[in-house]
Every structure is written in structure tokens, then in C-alpha cells.
Amino acid sequence: MSFYASLRQDIHEEEKAFCKTSPSNDLTPINNKYPLEEDQIEELQEAFGMFVGDSSDGKLSSREFKACLRALGYEITRKDVEKCFLEIGKDTSQQITLDEFFTIVTPRVKPRNSKEEIMKIFRLFDEDNTGKISFKNLRKIAKDLGEDISDAELKDLISEADRDNDGLITADDFYRVMSKDCNDPLVDFDSDSD
Secondary structure: HHHHHHHHHHHHHHHHHHHHHHOOOOOOOOOEEEEEEHHHHHHHHHHHHHOOOOOOOEOOOOOHHHHHHHHHHOOHHHHHHHHHOOOOOOOOOOEEEEHHHHHHHHHHHOOOOOOOHHHHHHHOOOOOOOEEEOOHHHHHHHOOOOOOOHHHHHHHHHHHHHHOOOOEEEEEHHHHHOOOOOOOOOOOOOOOOO
């Protein structure tokens, strides 16, 4: 498995950690046109189940809903909870079912590997805020992810992504590599290269 493929797998863990501290991770619906991925569905079901707790009715109160969304990394206020409940025709004195929870949350879940998500990860990797990922940055990321990669392999990875051959990975380079469809056999054939 290549470093970039491994990185794609680890990107979701980094994103979760980043989302928990990101003030921009609000509850504004993004009109999600994409179906949730299986791991996203499982994460939402687990969170719902954890906050329903021992409740025999299988529903969340508005207080439990707020705690659940905060655990998922959303910054949410009491007013946000009121708006969310109103979307499904309820007030905060009522409880919501799992289906109602999904009705509220699904439009707000960002699709995996969205440009915004990938750029958040890029900014995490660009620790020195230069707008580019250097060999030094990549070495640290590989170490942090527990990848045992030689300097020569890291240089090859940079060369694979680096379009302007300056030895650095730009945001555009990073996005292009990270958004590749690994199931597409033609993914490595670029229209602008031989």
C-alpha cells in the first residue's frame, strides 16, 4: 500500500481530531447530495446509541441531542438545537428517534474527501504555514502515522505529487493526489502529461 493510500485511510482520524477543535464545524445544512458512507452511518448510530443510554424508549432529549452533536465535533448552541428540532416539527420539550436524528444530521455531514476536508488536512500537514508541504513536514507526518519510510521513498512521494518540480507539495498538488479515485485504473493518466 502506498503512503498516499495509507494517508487516505488515516485522513479520517485526523479529520475527526481536527473537527473537534474546528470553530467552523457548525450545523449549517450543506444540502448534502451524497449518500452517507457506511462508516459515517455507523458513527452516527453509535453516537445516538451512546447518548440514548439506558433509556428504554430509544429517543434523545434535546439535551442529549446537543451532547451527542458536540461529541461528533459540532459546535452547537441551545438556539441551534431549537432550530434543528423545528425542522422536523418538534420543540425541545419533545424527544427524537434515530430516524429523526438522521433527518436532522444527514444534510449537515460533509462528504468524505471534500475539497474543504482535504484542505483542512493540508493545513495540518503544513505546520510551518508556508502554503506548501516540505520534505521535513512529510517526514514528521510519516513518523506521526507510524510509517517506516526511507528518505528516498519520501522524496519519491514528493516527486509523484509535485507538478512544478520545486520539491514541495502545494495545496493543489495535495488535493489532486488525495482526491484520486483509487478504484479507477486510469487515475494516474493526467490529461496534461505524457
